[in-house]
Amino acid sequence: MGNELDIDNFSHQLRWMTTNSRSLFVRNLCAFGGGKIHRKGEAMFLAIKDIRKSFGEGDSRVEVLKGIGIEIEKGEFCVLLGPSGSGKSTLLNIIGGIDRPDSGEIIIDGERMADMREKKLTAYRRKHLGYIFQMYNLIPNLTVRENIEVGAYLGEHPLDVDELLHTLGLFEHRNKLPNQLSGGQQQRTAIGRAIVKNPDILLCDEPTGALDYQTSKEILKLIETVNRKYGNVVLMVTHNDAIKDMADRVVRMHDGMIRKNYRNEMRVPAENLDW
Ligand SMILES: Nc1ncnc2c1ncn2[C@@H]1O[C@H](COP(=O)(O)OP(=O)(O)OP(=O)(O)O)[C@@H](O)[C@H]1O
Ligand SMILES: [Mg+2]
Numbered sequence: 001m002g003n004e005l006d007i008d009n010f011s012h013q014l015r016w017m018t019t020n021s022r023s024l025f026v027r028n029l030c031a032f033g034g035g036k037i038h039r040k041g042e043a044m045f046l047a048i049k050d051i052r053k054s055f056g057e058g059d060s061r062v063e064v065l066k067g068i069g070i071e072i073e074k075g076e077f078c079v080l081l082g083p084s085g086s087g088k089s090t091l092l093n094i095i096g097g098i099d100r101p102d103s104g105e106i107i108i109d110g111e112r113m114a115d116m117r118e119k120k121l122t123a124y125r126r127k128h129l130g131y132i133f134q135m136y137n138l139i140p141n142l143t144v145r146e147n148i149e150v151g152a153y154l155g156e157h158p159l160d161v162d163e164l165l166h167t168l169g170l171f172e173h174r175n176k177l178p179n180q181l182s183g184g185q186q187q188r189t190a191i192g193r194a195i196v197k198n199p200d201i202l203l204c205d206e207p208t209g210a211l212d213y214q215t216s217k218e219i220l221k222l223i224e225t226v227n228r229k230y231g232n233v234v235l236m237v238t239h240n241d242a243i244k245d246m247a248d249r250v251v252r253m254h255d256g257m258i259r260k261n262y263r264n265e266m267r268v269p270a271e272n273l274d275w
Helices: 007-015 019-034 088-095 118-128 144-154 161-167 183-195 213-230 241-246
Strands: 004-006 036-038 046-055 062-072 077-081 103-108 129-132 201-205 233-237 249-254 257-263
Touching: 046 088, 062 088, 062 249, 062 257, 077 088, 077 241, 088 201, 088 233, 118 129, 129 183, 144 161, 144 183, 161 183, 161 213, 183 213, 201 213, 213 233, 213 241
Parallel strands: 004 036, 077 233, 077 249, 129 201, 201 233
Antiparallel strands: 046 062, 046 103, 249 257
């Protein structure tokens, strides 16, 4: 990680030092080349570095991402805005390991995605990433509870399914099949399936795109609750400008580039948003 040092690697050495020599050792380490100590799980949890991506060959080649860089801290709620075709879903797919960039790096909790072989990447995606699509992709012949359980099997430390069903307001619908649910209930089930494995990063592509005002608000409140309660990074793509106020960080893309990237001083609760 550049000139960052992972302090966990030094714990073995530090254990055998006296208190004085230990603090001197750490101070020297910090002073060395201005290096910063990186504690696993702290600060820049997700680093997106100079990502470039194009599709097509020759004359029909289109550069879709033209050098995207974003740094996101643990627990940060980030909203990604931009016009249709600006590259939002392409970026989300690259962060989610579904697609690979032409160049640039994705580093999650100190691990470079490019260094992971296919098998490890698949396992990593299963365990650490949650994906909420605009289309719900529920399994039609499984009940609400079973659809969520599918997600729980994928994680190492899944959340309690019954508690989550209550949080999602789906407990009384738990034995229904997807075609017996409203759009909002289906979307909540899809969120349940993504969140039940308690992923480090929750990627949402227009999670409210197909929903009416009231249901959209319900879903936003739910994602907000999940982010506050479990501290997962949330990266949410939306066309709805009003949603930016509920985020810690707002990134605005235009034509494959970042137009704006700033932190909100205060988060407006989803409840108080209006559009
Ligand atoms: N597999 C692909 N092959 C060729 N072109 C692609 C492919 N995927 C995306 N593109 C192109 O890349 C550009 C960005 O697409 P992307 O889906 O990332 O946009 P977006 O910002 O998510 O748009 P929207 O808001 O409409 O969902 C578009 O011009 C699209 O046509
Ligand atoms: Mg898209």
